[in-house]
Amino acid sequence: MVDAFVAFRPAAAPALAGVTLGVAPGEVVGVIGPNGAGKSTVLRVLTGLVKQAAGEARLDGRPLDSYSRPALARRVALVPQAPEVPTGFLVRELVAMGRAPHLGLFGTARKRDDEAVAAALAATGTGGLAGRRVETLSGGELQRVVFARALAQEPAYLLLDEPTSHLDLRYQVDLLRYARAQAAAGVGVLLVIHDLNLAARSCDRLALLDGGRLAAAGTPREVLVAATVERVFRAPVEVLPGAEPVIVPRF
Numbered sequence: 001m002v003d004a005f006v007a008f009r010p011a012a013a014p015a016l017a018g019v020t021l022g023v024a025p026g027e028v029v030g031v032i033g034p035n036g037a038g039k040s041t042v043l044r045v046l047t048g049l050v051k052q053a054a055g056e057a058r059l060d061g062r063p064l065d066s067y068s069r070p071a072l073a074r075r076v077a078l079v080p081q082a083p084e085v086p087t088g089f090l091v092r093e094l095v096a097m098g099r100a101p102h103l104g105l106f107g108t109a110r111k112r113d114d115e116a117v118a119a120a121l122a123a124t125g126t127g128g129l130a131g132r133r134v135e136t137l138s139g140g141e142l143q144r145v146v147f148a149r150a151l152a153q154e155p156a157y158l159l160l161d162e163p164t165s166h167l168d169l170r171y172q173v174d175l176l177r178y179a180r181a182q183a184a185a186g187v188g189v190l191l192v193i194h195d196l197n198l199a200a201r202s203c204d205r206l207a208l209l210d211g212g213r214l215a216a217a218g219t220p221r222e223v224l225v226a227a228t229v230e231r232v233f234r235a236p237v238e239v240l241p242g243a244e245p246v247i248v249p250r251f
Helices: 039-046 069-075 091-102 111-123 139-152 169-184 196-202 226-233
Strands: 002-006 016-021 028-032 054-059 076-079 157-161 188-192 205-210 213-218 237-240 246-249
Touching: 028 039, 028 169, 028 196, 039 054, 039 157, 039 188, 069 076, 069 091, 076 139, 091 111, 091 139, 111 139, 139 169, 157 169, 169 188, 169 196, 196 246, 205 226, 213 226, 226 237
Parallel strands: 016 213, 028 188, 028 205, 076 157, 157 188
Antiparallel strands: 002 016, 002 054, 205 213, 237 246
């Protein structure tokens, strides 16, 4: 749960102002909104990369700042929007880096760590890439491998920062399917996503941000109302009826 006020400079407009949202085990919560709305800042607060000036971020009922960095990394994993990965490593080695918070004093991998890496590769369909060097991967392959590294952490909460950006349809579907599978296994998934239709299709609940504030929250059907979308995104749209709302721009 995050209840936060964040400003990056004392006199600046807040990046987040009084935003309160949470994610429970087994659900996918989407964070949507226009560029600069504060979506990624929510994830930065929840990973401890940004300290809120007011309010608090809590994990399993405890203040986030009460966790050590290794303890937090054992509970929360982040898949960044533009992952920077070291070159010269095999895919298997990169995914194994996700086990770092679980390793003992001397950093020696145990059978349980090898099993977690194998399970992460299998869950993301990247087992066939395990022997490849990371610098030879396509953008879609790399995003799946970074997802696998996060799964190797065996987190209770998975934070995804626009994981489908710049990917073709196949990889978008793959990554969202992996996210839903993690939720089905009891992981709480917080997903920052740009595409409103993918958000409606893949998320149980949505939090719509506008200018660092929470503009609407609820199910996709409750949030993705034409009047609300037009007000926040400042563009004319039509919402088509169906099992999930479909947003179509009006020209």
